[in-house]
Amino acid sequence: MSDANDHRDDITPPKEFELPDWFNLVAGALTLIGLAAFLGGLFGFDDPRRAWQAYLIGHWFTFSLGLAGAFLVAIHYVTKAGWDTSIRRIPEAFAMYLGPAAIFSAIALAGAEHILPWIEFLAGDGHGGGDVPHYVHLFLEKKSGFLNWTGLAATSVVAPAAIFGLSYWIRRKSIEQDETADPQITETQKSLSTLYLWVFVIGFSLLSWYWLMSIEPIWFSTMFQVYTFAALFQTGLALTTIIVLVLNERDYFGDFVHTHQIHSLGQLVFAFTVFYAYVTFCQFLLIWYANKPIEGHWYVHRIMDVGGWHWFIGFWLVKFIIPFFLLLPQDIKKNAKNILFYVCILLVFAQFGEIWYWVSFAPDSVDPGAHDLVQIATPWLEFLVTLGFFGVFMWTVGWALSSAKLIPINDPFLHETLPHGHHDDDEH
Numbered sequence: 001m002s003d004a005n006d007h008r009d010d011i012t013p014p015k016e017f018e019l020p021d022w023f024n025l026v027a028g029a030l031t032l033i034g035l036a037a038f039l040g041g042l043f044g045f046d047d048p049r050r051a052w053q054a055y056l057i058g059h060w061f062t063f064s065l066g067l068a069g070a071f072l073v074a075i076h077y078v079t080k081a082g083w084d085t086s087i088r089r090i091p092e093a094f095a096m097y098l099g100p101a102a103i104f105s106a107i108a109l110a111g112a113e114h115i116l117p118w119i120e121f122l123a124g125d126g127h128g129g130g131d132v133p134h135y136v137h138l139f140l141e142k143k144s145g146f147l148n149w150t151g152l153a154a155t156s157v158v159a160p161a162a163i164f165g166l167s168y169w170i171r172r173k174s175i176e177q178d179e180t181a182d183p184q185i186t187e188t189q190k191s192l193s194t195l196y197l198w199v200f201v202i203g204f205s206l207l208s209w210y211w212l213m214s215i216e217p218i219w220f221s222t223m224f225q226v227y228t229f230a231a232l233f234q235t236g237l238a239l240t241t242i243i244v245l246v247l248n249e250r251d252y253f254g255d256f257v258h259t260h261q262i263h264s265l266g267q268l269v270f271a272f273t274v275f276y277a278y279v280t281f282c283q284f285l286l287i288w289y290a291n292k293p294i295e296g297h298w299y300v301h302r303i304m305d306v307g308g309w310h311w312f313i314g315f316w317l318v319k320f321i322i323p324f325f326l327l328l329p330q331d332i333k334k335n336a337k338n339i340l341f342y343v344c345i346l347l348v349f350a351q352f353g354e355i356w357y358w359v360s361f362a363p364d365s366v367d368p369g370a371h372d373l374v375q376i377a378t379p380w381l382e383f384l385v386t387l388g389f390f391g392v393f394m395w396t397v398g399w400a401l402s403s404a405k406l407i408p409i410n411d412p413f414l415h416e417t418l419p420h421g422h423h424d425d426d427e428h
Contacts, residue, residue, distance in 0.1 A: 011418065012254035014086075017247075017406040019398045027394040034058065034388010041381050049364060050381060052111030056211060057355050058386035059108060062393040063101040063160075064228075064351070068236020069094020070167040071200060074193035077170075077186070082416030083264055086256035086407045087244050092174060093400035094236065095167040097393050102160035104389070108211070109156055115359075116210075117366045118147050118217040136366055139218050139294075147217055152210050159203030166196040171400075174408055181410040204229065215362040219298045223283040230276040234319070235351040237272055238344035241265045245341050247406075256407050256417045259334055266333025266340050269347070273327070277320040302361050311357055318350045356382050 041051030069091035076084055076091075113119045118140060121132070140147065170192050177185040205225040213224050221227070244265060248257050287295045303309045323343050326332060332339045356379050408414065 012251075014254040014256055014405075014407050015252050017252055017401055019402050023398050024395060027391045027398065030387045030391030030394065032388070032391075034385050034391060037381055037384035038388065041385070048111070049114045050360075050377075051385075052108075052114040053359050054382040054385040055111060056108060056115055057352070057359050057382045058389035059101070059104045060211065060355050060359075061352050061386050062097060062389040063105070064232040065236055065239055065393060066094050066097035066101050066167075067163070067200070067204060068233050069240070070098060070163065070170075070196065071233065072236065072240065073167075073170060074196045074200070077189045077193035078197065080190070080413070082413035083260060084417075085411050085413045086253055086417040087240070087261055087265075088174070088408060088411075089401060089404065089406055090240050090243050091236070092171045093397040094240070095164075095171060096400040097396040098160065098164035098167050100392050100396060102157075102164050105156045105160040105207075109153055112152060116152070116214055116217070117364055118143075118214060119149065119152075121366045122147065132366060136218060140366060143217065146209075147214055155203075155206045155210055159199075159207055162199050163196070163203050166192060166199055170196065174411075175404050177410050178405055178408060179410075183412045186412055212358055215359060216298060217366055218294060221283055221287065221295070221298075223279065223286070227279050227283050230272065230279045231319075231351060231354060234269070234272045234276045235348055237265065237269050238347040241269055241344045242341060242348070245335060245344075252406055255419060256414070258419050260419070261417065262340070263330070263334045266327060266335065269340070269344060270323070270327040270333060273320055273323045273347075277316070277324070280316075280320075301363075302357065311353075315350060315354050315357065318346055319354070323347060352383070352386055353379075 038051055038055055041054060042048050045051060072091040073088060073095060075081070076088055108115075113123075122140060122144060170189060173185050173189055173192065176182075208225045208228045212228060213220065241262075244257065244261065247253060248262070284299060287299060290296075299312075303312050323346070326339055326343055329336075335341055360379065360382065361376060
């Protein structure tokens with residue numbers, strides 16, 4: 001199709017996007033705050049474990065946002081969606097953060113032994129546990145084919161690099177279509193996106209097993225990677241919606257974003273809020289019903305041993321109950337009274353809290369019986385370090401949005417984003 005600006009005389013074209021002057025200053029300040037907090041925690045505490053846990057929390061929080069953006073773009077192409085074409089550059093910009101995230105993932109290996117207790121345990125040929133029960137030795141011996149330094153390092157380097165490489169390729173082809181108006185690029189994008197989804201599923205599963213589930217190496221759940229994905233995509237959709245609402249309020253999209261896109265995003269946030277609750281409850285219910293101590297201790301510890309029951313209930317409240325009932329009305333999903341906007345902000349903050357819940361509530365031993373030794377502190381350090389990662393995320397996303405056109409002007413599906421009555425059937 002021709003340039004969207006010339007498509008119809010009665011269509012309001014998008015505006016050129018430029019970052020406000022304060023944006024990079026804020027991003028830089030947040031990055032420095034996070035770096036100072038991490039270094040202060042690393043060298044100011046007797047035990048560097050908490051600093052590295054804070055690093056993992058901040059890294060996983062922002063890494064998830066990048067993964068959610070790339071996943072949304074891939075689904076867009078594979079399903080041949082048209083309604084979200086005009087907002088696709090936002091998740092594309094999220095995906096560009098996967099480049100810095102790949103570097104951060106490799107850096108995390110330097111602190112892996114402080115986060116993952118099985119590394120030190122297995123380094124002593126299984127004898128590093130001292131009073132660790134015999135069954136723990138047996139479990140870790142059986143898992144040593146997966147839980148080993150080689151597998152962790154290879155996954156932490158190769159998986160993020162491969163995911164970013166494909167995401168970058170998809171974005172480059174998208175920008176190329178702006179310049180060439182070649183409709184064949186859309187077909188190429190479908191093939192690349194299909195490949196990306198395979199790489200994402202395998203890479204993300206391995207990363208979630210290594211960096212989150214193996215924090216407590218005796219415990220396992222066959223649904224854990226689905227659980228972490230549900231949280232990831234719910235948050236990514238929420239942040240995408242926030243940015244779309246902010247930019248649309250300032251009329252950056254012209255006629256190419258309107259009630260249809262806002263309502264559809266609201267429906268997706270609502271749908272994946274339900275999906276998150278379904279997966280979370282199914283994992284809990286199956287483990288509770290099976291009543292096996294090895295599988296159940298993850299929940300028993302977090303709900304009972306360290307008095308975290310209020311956190312468990314709180315996450316259900318802010319990640320499911322409140323969004324579910326608030327987003328039921330159709331008008332709210334269209335952001336009536338800015339309720340969708342505030343719900344999405346709540347979901348983004350809740351994701352930080354849940355990752356903290358996954359990581360910081362874990363014991364520093366491979367022995368499940370050591371849970372009563374865990375002391376939960378107010379997550380001020382974790383929050384400050386996460387702000388640092390978010391500063392890098394802000395800078396990357398801002399750069400990506402300002403370095404290309406805000407909407408893909410020559411995408412053959414762009415006309416589907418226009419309000420009813422603005423389609424030019426002769427051109428399509």
